[in-house]
Amino acid sequence: xxxxxxxxxxxxxxxxxxxxxxxxxxxxxxTPDPDREKYYVLEMFPYPSGRIHMGHVRNYxxxxxxxxxxxxxxxxxxxxxxxxxxxxxxxxxxLKHGIHPARWTYDNIAYMxxxxxxxxxxxxxDRELATCDPDYYRWEQLIFLKMMEKGLxxxxxxxxxxxxxxxxxxxxxxxxxxxxxxxxxxxxxxTMHGWFxxxxxxxxxxxxxxxxxxxxxxxxxxxxxNWIGRSQGxxxxxxxxxxxxxLTIFTxxxxxxxxxxxxxxxxxxxxxxxxxxxxxxxxxVRDFIRKALVEKQRQALDAEPEKHGVFTGAxxxxxxxxxxxxxxxxxxxxxxxxxxxxMAVPAxxxxxxxxxxxxxxxxRVVVQPADRETTDTAPAExxxxxxxxxxxxxxxxxxxxxxxxxxxxxxxxxGFGKARTTYRLRDWGISRQRYWGTPIxxxxxxxxxxxxxxxxxxxxxxxxxxxxxxxxxxxxxxxxFYATTCPECGEAARRETDTMxxxxxxxxxxxxxxxxxxxxxxxxREAAGYWLPVDQYIGGVxxxxxxxxxxxxxxxxxxxxxxxxxxxxxxxxxxxGMVIKDGAKMSKSKGNVVDPNDLINTYGADTVRLxxxxxxxxxxxxxxxxxxxxxxxxxxxxxxxxxxxxxxCFGSAPLDADTMNPPSRLLHRRTHQTIKRVSDNIEKNFHFxxxxxxxxxxxxxxxxxxAESRKELQPxxxxxxxxxxxxxxxxxVPHFCEELWELTGHDQSMDHAAWPGFDPEAAREDELxxxxxxxxxxxxxxxxxxxxxxxxxxxxxxxxxxxxxxxxGKQAKKIIVVQGKLVNIVI
RNA sequence: GCCCGGGUGGCGGAACUGGUAGACGCAAGAGACUUAAAAUCUCUCGAAGUUGAUCUUCGUGUCGGUUCGACUCCGACCCCGGGCACCA
Numbered sequence: 018x019x020x021x022x023x024x025x026x027x028x029x030x031x032x033x034x035x036x037x038x039x040x041x042x043x044x045x046x047x048t049p050d051p052d053r054e055k056y057y058v059l060e061m062f063p064y065p066s067g068r069i070h071m072g073h074v075r076n077y078x079x080x081x082x083x084x085x086x087x088x089x090x091x092x093x094x095x096x097x098x099x100x101x102x103x104x105x106x107x108x109x110x111x112l113k114h115g116i117h118p119a120r121w122t123y124d125n126i127a128y129m130x131x132x133x134x135x136x137x138x139x140x141x142x143d144r145e146l147a148t149c150d151p152d153y154y155r156w157e158q159l160i161f162l163k164m165m166e167k168g169l170x171x172x173x174x175x176x177x178x179x180x181x182x183x184x185x186x187x188x189x190x191x192x193x194x195x196x197x198x199x200x201x202x203x204x205x206x207x208t209m210h211g212w213f214x215x216x217x218x219x220x221x222x223x224x225x226x227x228x229x230x231x232x233x234x235x236x237x238x239x240x241x242x243n244w245i246g247r248s249q250g251x252x253x254x255x256x257x258x259x260x261x262x263x264l265t266i267f268t269x270x271x272x273x274x275x276x277x278x279x280x281x282x283x284x285x286x287x288x289x290x291x292x293x294x295x296x297x298x299x300x301x302v303r304d305f306i307r308k309a310l311v312e313k314q315r316q317a318l319d320a321e322p323e324k325h326g327v328f329t330g331a332x333x334x335x336x337x338x339x340x341x342x343x344x345x346x347x348x349x350x351x352x353x354x355x356x357x358x359x360m361a362v363p364a365x366x367x368x369x370x371x372x373x374x375x376x377x378x379x380x381r382v383v384v385q386p387a388d389r390e391t392t393d394t395a396p397a398e399x400x401x402x403x404x405x406x407x408x409x410x411x412x413x414x415x416x417x418x419x420x421x422x423x424x425x426x427x428x429x430x431x432g433f434g435k436a437r438t439t440y441r442l443r444d445w446g447i448s449r450q451r452y453w454g455t456p457i458x459x460x461x462x463x464x465x466x467x468x469x470x471x472x473x474x475x476x477x478x479x480x481x482x483x484x485x486x487x488x489x490x491x492x493x494x495x496x497x498f499y500a501t502t503c504p505e506c507g508e509a510a511r512r513e514t515d516t517m518x519x520x521x522x523x524x525x526x527x528x529x530x531x532x533x534x535x536x537x538x539x540x541x542r543e544a545a546g547y548w549l550p551v552d553q554y555i556g557g558v559x560x561x562x563x564x565x566x567x568x569x570x571x572x573x574x575x576x577x578x579x580x581x582x583x584x585x586x587x588x589x590x591x592x593x594g595m596v597i598k599d600g601a602k603m604s605k606s607k608g609n610v611v612d613p614n615d616l617i618n619t620y621g622a623d624t625v626r627l628x629x630x631x632x633x634x635x636x637x638x639x640x641x642x643x644x645x646x647x648x649x650x651x652x653x654x655x656x657x658x659x660x661x662x663x664x665x666c667f668g669s670a671p672l673d674a675d676t677m678n679p680p681s682r683l684l685h686r687r688t689h690q691t692i693k694r695v696s697d698n699i700e701k702n703f704h705f706x707x708x709x710x711x712x713x714x715x716x717x718x719x720x721x722x723x724a725e726s727r728k729e730l731q732p733x734x735x736x737x738x739x740x741x742x743x744x745x746x747x748x749x750v751p752h753f754c755e756e757l758w759e760l761t762g763h764d765q766s767m768d769h770a771a772w773p774g775f776d777p778e779a780a781r782e783d784e785l786x787x788x789x790x791x792x793x794x795x796x797x798x799x800x801x802x803x804x805x806x807x808x809x810x811x812x813x814x815x816x817x818x819x820x821x822x823x824x825x826g827k828q829a830k831k832i833i834v835v836q837g838k839l840v841n842i843v844i
Numbered sequence: 845g846c847c848c849g850g851g852u853g854g855c856g857g858a859a860c861u862g863g864u865a866g867a868c869g870c871a872a873g874a875g876a877c878u879u880a881a882a883a884u885c886u887c888u889c890g891a892a893g894u895u896g897a898u899c900u901u902c903g904u905g906u907c908g909g910u911u912c913g914a915c916u917c918c919g920a921c922c923c924c925g926g927g928c929a930c931c932a
Contacts, residue, residue, distance in 0.1 A: 041896070077924050236848050236927085243847070246931060250873055268932060281932090332925075354931045361932090367845095368930055561927080632856060637849095638925085640856060640925090648869050658884090697860095707858065710868035718866090724885090788864045793913045833912055839863055843912045 026649075026657040026753070028621025035752040036134055044768045045084075045139040047095050049547040056092035057548050058084040059527055059587075061556030061564070062099045065125035066106060069132045070245075071596040071603060071629075071641065072557065072756050074613045078626045078749075079593060079635050079703065080555050081138045085748035086699055088139075091774035095548050097511035097530040098133065098140040100126050102149035103519045107453045112488050118453040118489050120483040122149055132613070136622045139752050144533045149521035153529065154455040155476030156539030161458060162469050163578050171213045172467065175446065184491070186211075192835040195407040206310070211448035212457055212515060216570045220245055220440045222584075223569055232589030234636070237561045244562050246441025251425050252356065253434035255280065255333035258341065262288060264333050267355035267439055269429070274337055275409035278373065278385035280344045281326065281359050283352035285310045288331065292344065298330035300583060302346055309348040324349045324372050331415050336433045337424075347372060355439050357463060363399065370399035383409050384417060392582065445567065447518040452479070452489050454516030462503035462510040463719070471504050477512070492516065523564055524571035527551050527586060540580040543574035551587045555635075558592035591703060594638035596629075603641070611641055623750035624650040630705040630749055652713060653753055656746070660719055660739055660757050666732035667739075667761045674779065680726040684719060688738045689780035691715040695745045712745050744773045788839040789814045791823040807834045814840040 039045070049055070060080035086094040098181040100122075107118035114121075126147060133140070146153055158428025164170045177186045182202045186209075214225075224245045227238050250269035257264055264280060282289065284306045293299045295616055305327040326347035333342050342360075349368060350359055361378040363373035372378050382396065384404040403417030448457070456477040458470040470477055480498045483488025492514035503510035508674060525539075528655045531548040532541030563665050565587070572586040595602050614626045628649035633639040677685060691711050694807050698708040719738055740762070747754040747767050758767050782803050787810060789797040797819040811834050814820055824844055831843040 141908090239848065240927065243928065248931075250932085255904095270932075324930080349930050349932095351931065359932045361881085366932070368932075371930095438932080560924080634857085637857095641858065642870070644870055645856065652869085654883095706856090708860075713868055786864080788929080790913075792865085793863095793911095798864075830910060835863055839913090841863080841912055 018359075026756075028623065028752070031756045032135070032752045034757050036137060038766075039137070039139070040134065043142070044766070045094075045096060046143050047093060047139050049544060049548070050093050051231060053091070053093040055225060055548055056087040056094045056553075057088065057551045058094060059551045059554050059555070060098075061528075061554070061560065062101050062523070062526060063129065064101045064104055064646050065122055065129055065713065067125050067128070070371065071611055071613060074136065074625060075556060075595055075596055075629045075635075075639060076557070077133065077136060077138050078629050079705075080240055080553075081136075081626075081751075082630065082699075082705060082748040083351055083553055083555075083703065084139050085751065086772065088768070089744070089770060091771070095144075095530070096140055097144040097145075097533075098138070098142070099146040099526060099530070099533075100129075100148065101519065101523050101526075101730065102126065102147040103154075103454045103516075105451060105453070108451060108489065108686070116774075117481065117487060119149065119487075122147075122453075129483055132156055135492075135617055136613075136626065139751070144528060144530050146526065146533050148455075148519075149453070149479075149528065151476045151482075152536075153526075154522070156529070157455050157517070157525070158458040158470070158475050158477060159472065159539055160525070160575070160578070161517070162472065162475075164214065164574060165459075165469055167574075167577070168573060169218065170212060171215065171444075172212050173212055174210050176206045177211065178204045178448075180204055186448070187218050206313075207395055211446050212513075212517075214445040214447055214570070216445045216567075217440060217442055219570055219573050220247065220442050221706040222573060223442075223566065226569065226585055230590075231584060233587075234558075234590065235591055237558065237565065237590060237592060240561045242563075242565055244442060244566065247438060249356070249436070249438050249442075251428060251434050252422075252437040253336065253360070253428055254357060255360070256333065256433075257288075257292070257344075258332040258334060260331070262291065263433075264288060264344065264358050265356045266358045266360045267437060270362065270365065270417075270421075271424040272403070272406060272409075272412070273365045273383055273414075273415045274335070274360065274424060275406075275412070276364050276381045277335055277340075277342055277360045278363060278379045278381055279361045280333060280342050281347035281350045281361050281369070281372065282329075282344060283350040283357040284346055284348060286346070286350075286351040286357045288358075289346060292329045292331040296330050301717060302327050302329055305346060309346075312348065321384050321398040322349075324368065324375065324477065326372060326376060336428070336431070345372075345376075354441065355737060364396065365399055365401055367399045367401060380522065381408070383407060387416070394507070445518075445523055445570075448515040449518055450491055450493065450514075451516055452491050453478075455521065456492065457459055457513045457515050459513045460501060460503060460510045461513065462506060462508060464508055465503055465505045465510075468503055468505050468510070474504070479516075486725060520563060520567050525553075525575060527568070528581060538580070540575065542580060542582075545580065546836045548580055549581065550583050550585060551589065553589045554587040555591045555593060557595070561592065591635060593635045594633065596639050596641055598641040600640075616646065620646055620650050621752075623753040627709065627750050631709045632706065634702070634704045634706050647737065650717070653750065655720070656716055656742060657753075657757065659716060659723065660743075660761065663723055663735060663739065664761065666735040667730035669736050671737050672731055672733035677731060677734060678729050680722050680729050681731040684722055684738050685734045685779055686782065687715055687718050688734075688741050689776050692741060692747065692775045693777075693780055696772070696775060709749070710744075713741060716742060730794065741773050743767070744770055785837055787814075787837065789820050790839060790841040792843060793841060795822055796823045803837065805837075807836060811835055811840060815840065 023559065057082055060076050084094050088094045102122050107122050110116055110121045111118045161170060179186055180202055224242065224247055227242055230238055244440065248269050250267060251271040252265055252267050254263035254265050254410060259614060289302065293302045309325065324347060326345040329344045329346055331344045333344055340580065348720055349708055350357065356678045361369040361372065362380045363369040365380065365384055375447060380395065383406060385407055386404045388400065406412050406415050406420050412423055415423060426435050456479055458475060458477045462468050480495055481489050488495055499512040499514050501510055501512050502508065527547055528549060529542045535541050568586050572581060573584060575581045576584065597603065598611060601607055601609060603610045613625065628646045629639065631649060632642065694711040695708040698704045702775040743754045743758055755767050784800055785803050787799045787801055788795050789799060797817045799813055799817065801813065811832055827844040829842045829844055833841040
């Protein structure tokens with residue numbers, strides 16, 4: 018007999034063999050099949066930065082297990098992969114190494130595609146797409162034009178973060194401590210024109226739709242809800258004294274309107290100019306605004322910046338009681354939210370309170386806690402909770418809720434106010450002054466204005482991509498690009514030179530995957546109708562708002578454009594935790610990066626996959642541990658040995674339960690218990706770590722039994738046990754299992770194998786251990802028949818020697834029996 | 845400040861619906877095999893006390909509560925991680 022030796026399974030040869038087969042035979046290619054239930058598994062596609070990192074390994078391992086598991090269950094599984102290929106790093110690489118962004122990107126894609134293949138991931142590579150490909154972005158341009166027709170696209174002037182040395186607009190997240198992330202120059206605000214998507218038109222739907230996302234983590238739903246930030250209140254006009262104008266404010270607390278003691282308007286408020294011009298306050302206010310605008314940049318960093326303000330000299334009138342209210346310019350008021358002007362109620366708002374204290378403005382209490390009366394006219398802090406109204410004219414005595422409604426109604430009746438809903442969500446600014454992105458397909462004509470590029474002229478191709486050393490200057494510096502003629506009047510005109518935010522590409526790629534090669538439409542209705550929505554989406558929680566919100570917006574837009582028939586793109590969302598090492602996120606600067614290539618070369622893809630699934634449940638952070646990888650590798654070698662040393666059993670037919678001897682019955686039972694545990698762990702919450710533990714236990718049991726009871730153990734039981742081990746492990750370690758599956762005489766690949774069925778009868782224990790407690794403390798354990806009735810169990814417990822010792826002759830006051838679990842005797 | 849997560853052995857993590865805390869793995873220690881090592885196998889492995897296999901007490905961030913029984917439920921607090929941050 019062959020003794021245990023130090024042979025390890027030859028992962029290099031095995032993985033190469035199966036990967037080649039998957040490449041040649043493409044078993045994961047799928048087409049719609051109305052007779053089969055579909056399942057769409059999707060992992061967030063990567064940015065082709067050069068090479069994959071451990072976060073990808075984890076993400077794609079999880080997705081692959083789900084894809085393979087669902088296939089084994091008979092679903093028609095679509096599992097695509099592609100590249101989020103536009104973006105700034107490509108341009109940086111171009112600057113740094115003199116490589117064209119296109120070349121850099123496609124080289125990276127080629128390399129990373131091989132890395133993904135080397136992981137043995139079961140993608141339908143026929144559906145691969147790269148967003149920088151004109152065949153992709155031409156459809157994005159078409160969608161843009163259709164959105165334009167629908168009035169969902171507009172252009173406006175706005176303030177952006179501008180880096181003067183890089184000559185580009187920076188996204189908010191690219192501004193670090195007020196400076197450019199790349200060159201460290203201070204970022205300056207700059208006003209310029211930009212294109213916007215009207216996501217706010219869908220604000221209500223995006224918010225209400227969150228209710229239907231029962232398969233999403235609550236955390237993500239909450240983040241989106243807060244981000245959209247719907248609040249209901251009153252928009253109210255305050256007539257300005259000695260002016261022909263009104264100051265409109267928005268408040269969510271109309272019930273406090275009798276407590277208004279001043280007004281605060283944003284420094285950018287358009288009315289200020291009229292209020293101050295020609296008055297003695299003019300210079301002071303101007304000076305204040307100038308300083309405040311500069312401060313604003315820096316202040317963004319402070320946790321709670323101090324509030325500043327200045328009196329404009331103007332007054333407005335409270336329409337409810339006719340009081341004169343002084344108007345202040347204040348640096349804490351946001352122009353971009355509400356109306357840019359707020360009524361200040363220092364008694365009931367913390368910010369107004371701070372401001373009033375600082376500038377010694379009156380504080381008037383108009384809401385009192387329901388349970389106590391206060392006559393305090395100088396409270397120590399703002400009372401912000403709802404309560405009962407006082408000193409509020411006809412509304413005094415009402416509770417806050419009733420007062421809100423009554424006050425809004427009153428304002429509407431008298432025509433100086435209206436119920437209004439506002440959102441924190443702003444329209445999505447998609448303009449980027451960069452080269453490596455989708456060109457926005459419009460033309461500016463002196464005579465005709467903004468003219469959309471006619472559909473027949475799409476795509477508007479990014480210049481310079483067809484030659485390796487083509488130009489990659491920003492489009493506004495490429496005259497060959499922007500010089501054109503107007504499609505309407507034929508006169509000389511200028512192309513738009515902004516490109517789209519790269520989040521636009523990732524907002525609809527999951528839909529394009531369903532018909533990635535269509536040359537007639539961005540999304541084939543029929544294919545999308547079959548495959549969508551994505552049943553399981555998997556990715557990092559860092560996209561909780563931006564990408565996931567944009568995708569939900571786009572899905573609705575595409576629905577309204579007639580391409581899709583769904584409201585929500587992702588039925589279930591799994592947000593995986595980060596991969597960390599030594600307690601910190603892997604990063605070059607910390608020097609704690611683990612390169613997947615090294616791991617795969619040393620241990621093989623299966624081991625790396627297994628460890629990344631075993632070390633932690635997917636939603637939690639995963640602490641990388643080199644020794645843990647050894648453990649995973651050890652386990653696979655153990656399975657390999659177990660199967661190779663029991664090859665002879667694979668000729669045997671399975672046994673009937675009643676012909677099994679005791680060790681065989683035990684193994685048979687454990688086999689079915691394991692099927693149940695693994696299925697439940699995957700089904701319930703994708704806890705592969707516990708699923709793997711369960712298989713390890715079965716393997717340990719089989720190893721012990723084959724060693725100890727070698728002669729008695731019946732091959733007709735061992736065989737299905739070992740086959741089950743392979744079937745349960747296949748989604749996680751596919752090359753390894755395929756190899757052993759073939760070795761053990763199966764002529765069809767595991768891609769055709771079904772997930773093992775669970776037989777409750779086979780899993781049933783005849784005996785179990787029942788705990789006996791005395792006063793809640795475990796004092797003894799009884800081994801009893803599984804079907805023992807409670808009365809008998811109780812008697813046995815009372816008769817137990819150890820139990821009697823602890824009862825010390827006392828009478829039981831109460832005996833609790835939990836069926837098949839425990840007996841607790843209270844004395 | 846507000847909103848989410850999370851705190852369990854030396855480490856990663858288990859524990860069904862309130863019912864044996866620490867599955868599985870890693871590390872560590874001891875032993876077997878070996879000329880030796882590697883590999884493999886076996887045993888030990890929360891703390892303290894006691895002890896001849898044993899047993900007792902304590903133990904899931906802290907304090908309190910509910911319960912026959914609490915990692916699990918309730919209340920207050922501490923710490924760590926993440927998100928938001930003057931949104932009127």
